[in-house]
Amino acid sequence: MGTPFQPMNLNKRYILIFFCCFLSFFGKAQSDTIFWFAAPAITPDHANEPIYIRFSAYAVAADVTVSMPANPSFQAITFTLNANTTITKDLTAFLNILESKPENIVLRTGIKITATNKISAYYEVDGVKNGNFLNPEIFTLKGVAGMGTKFMIPGQNTFDNIPFNNNASTIKPHNGFVIVATENNTVVDITPSKDAVGHLAGQPFSITLQAGETYTLIASSALGSQHLVGSVVTANKAICITVYDDSIGVLGGNY
Numbered sequence: 001m002g003t004p005f006q007p008m009n010l011n012k013r014y015i016l017i018f019f020c021c022f023l024s025f026f027g028k029a030q031s032d033t034i035f036w037f038a039a040p041a042i043t044p045d046h047a048n049e050p051i052y053i054r055f056s057a058y059a060v061a062a063d064v065t066v067s068m069p070a071n072p073s074f075q076a077i078t079f080t081l082n083a084n085t086t087i088t089k090d091l092t093a094f095l096n097i098l099e100s101k102p103e104n105i106v107l108r109t110g111i112k113i114t115a116t117n118k119i120s121a122y123y124e125v126d127g128v129k130n131g132n133f134l135n136p137e138i139f140t141l142k143g144v145a146g147m148g149t150k151f152m153i154p155g156q157n158t159f160d161n162i163p164f165n166n167n168a169s170t171i172k173p174h175n176g177f178v179i180v181a182t183e184n185n186t187v188v189d190i191t192p193s194k195d196a197v198g199h200l201a202g203q204p205f206s207i208t209l210q211a212g213e214t215y216t217l218i219a220s221s222a223l224g225s226q227h228l229v230g231s232v233v234t235a236n237k238a239i240c241i242t243v244y245d246d247s248i249g250v251l252g253g254n255y
Contacts, residue, residue, distance in 0.1 A: 030120065030140065030141065030142040030143045030145050030146070031058065031118040031119065031120050031143065032115075032118060032119075032142075032143025032144055032145070033062075033114060033115045033116070033117065033118055033119070033143075034112070034113070034114050034115075034143060034144065035111075035112070035113040035114075035121055035141040035142075035143050035146075036110060036111070036112055036113075036146075036147065036180050036182050036240045037110070037111045037113070037123055037139070037141050037180065037240065037242065038100050038109055038110050038111070038178035038179065038180035038214040038216075038240070038241075038242050039051070039098045039099050039100060039109065039111070039123060039139075039178070039242070040099065040100060040176065040178055040216075040242055040244040040246070041099040041100055041101035041102075041103075041171050041216070042099070042125055042127075042135065042171070042244075042246050043164065043171045043172055043173050043246055043247060044171065045164040045171075045172075045173075046127070046129070046134055046135045046162075046164065046173065046246070046247045046255065047127040047128055047129035047132075047133075047134040047135040048095070048099070048125060048127070048135065048171075049092050049095055049125070049126070049127075049128070050090060050092040050126045050128065051090075051091050051092050051095060051098065051123070051124065051125055051126070052088050052089060052090055052091065052092075052123070052124045052126065053066065053088075053089050053091060053111075053113075053121055053122070053123050053124070054086060054087070054088045054089075054121065054122055054124060055081055055086065055087050055088075055089070055119055055120070055121045056081075056085070056086045056119060056120045056121070057081040057082060057083055057084060057085055057086075057117070057119050058083070058084065058117075058118060058119070058120075059083055059084065060083055060117040060118075061080060061081060061082050061083045061117065062080070062081045062115040062116050062117040062118070062119050063078070063079075063080050063081075063115065063116045064078065064079055064080070064081050064113065064114070064115045064116075064119065065077070065078045065113070065114050065115075066078075066089065066111065066112075066113050067111075067112050067113075067114075068097075068108065068109070068110060068111060068112070068212060069110065069112050069211050069212030070108035070109075070110055070210060070211065070212030070213045070214075071097065071108040071109070071212070074094070074097065077089060081115070081119060097109065098111070100178045100214045100216045100242075101171060101216070102216075103176065103197050103198075103216040103217060103218045104196075104197050104198040104199075104215075104216070104217065104218075105215075106207065106209060106213050106214070106215055107213065107214045107215070107216070108212065108213055108214070109178075109180075109214045110180035110181070110211075110212035110213060110214045111180075112212060113141070120141075121141045122138045122139060122140045122141055123138065123139040123141065124136070124137070124138045124139075125137050125138075135246075135247065135255075139242060142240075146240050147182060147238040147239065147240055148238060148239070149234060149235045149236070149237070149238060149239070150233075150234050150235075151232070151233045151234070151239075151241055152230060152231070152232055152233075153177055153193070153228055153229060153230065153231040153232075153233065153241070153243055154229065154243060155175065155227050155228065155229040155243060155245060156224065156227070156229070156245065156248075157224045157225050157226075157227050157229050158224045159224045159248040159249055159250070160222050160223050160224045160248065160251075161173035161174055161175060161222035161224075161245070161246060161247055161248055162222075162247050162248065162249055162251060162255045163222065164247075172222070173222065173246040173247035173248070173255075174218045174219060174222060174246055175218065175219040175222075175227040175228055175244070175245045175246070176196075176216055176217055176218030176219060176228065176243075176244060177216070177217060177228065177231070177233075177241050177242060177243045177244070178214055178215070178216045178241065178242045178244075179209070179214060179215045179216075179217075179233065179235075179239050179240075179241050180209075180212065180213070180214045180239060180240050180241075180242075181209035181210060181211055181212065181213055181214075181235075181237070181239055182211060182237065182238045182239060182240065183211050183237040183238065184210045184211050185208065185210065185237075186208065186209045186210070186211075186235055186236065186237040186238075186239060187206060187207075187208050187235065187236045187237075188206065188207050188208070188209060188215065188233065188234070188235045188239060189204055189205075189206050189233070189234045189235070190204065190205055190206070190207070190217060190231065190232070190233050191203070191204040191231060191232045191233075192217060192228055192231045193228055193229060193230035193231045193232075194219060194220070194221070194226045194227065194228055194229075194231075195219070195220040195221065195226065196217045196218060196219055196220055196228060196231075197217070197218050197219075197220055199217070209239075217231070224248070227245065
């Protein structure tokens with residue numbers, strides 16, 4: 001994205017629309033032995049489940065562990081991934097502790113995946129509601145390549161987040177990003193490009209996270225022109241960021 005920022009390999013794909021920042025995103029997923037990820041909170045009015053993590057091994061088998069370092073009540077999931085195979089783990093039962101909600105507070109929703117040999121993995125929102133596939137998307141996990149200390153948030157600022165009339169959900173479609181710390185005592189500085197919930201545009205603020213803790217910042221407005229594109233995030237230790245833009249499109253059309 002240019003000087004002075006390092007290349008920004010984010011764990012990112014948008015809900016329903018994908019803003020391409022890295023051509024490699026379309027190729028083979030990043031292979032590694034460690035991955036950190038923070039799941040975004042998607043509106044259930046449009047469909048936010050089931051959720052899966054899909055794992056693939058290469059020529060060598062791997063023992064895999066899925067944990068939540070900041071949430072001791074979560075029992076780690078362990079399994080063996082045979083060579084040249086793929087396994088799907090259904091995490092829908094953990095949806096309420098995996099989705100990073102609410103915004104603007106420190107949470108314990110970070111996922112850590114470790115493997116004894118290199119694997120690939122991605123997080124999938126299947127987005128099924130009343131038997132219809134309404135809101136599917138995948139987030140490719142980038143491993144160490146997705147970790148960094150300097151980021152500029154990418155995105156689109158043309159399409160709005162579509163409102164829903166169903167008042168049963170407190171989570172409405174929105175644009176945002178989730179930060180997860182990979183080490184303890186990580187100080188994160190954030191400067192939102194537009195007004196965010198709890199923070200004004202251009203006004204920097206800081207948070208401190210322990211390993212596995214997360215923080216979500218969301219745009220105050222559903223208007224595409226007010227999305228958080230261009231926000232700046234820096235940290236004193238490696239972090240990962242998930243960028244998302246839920247249920248966007250043209251009112252009356254497909255989202």
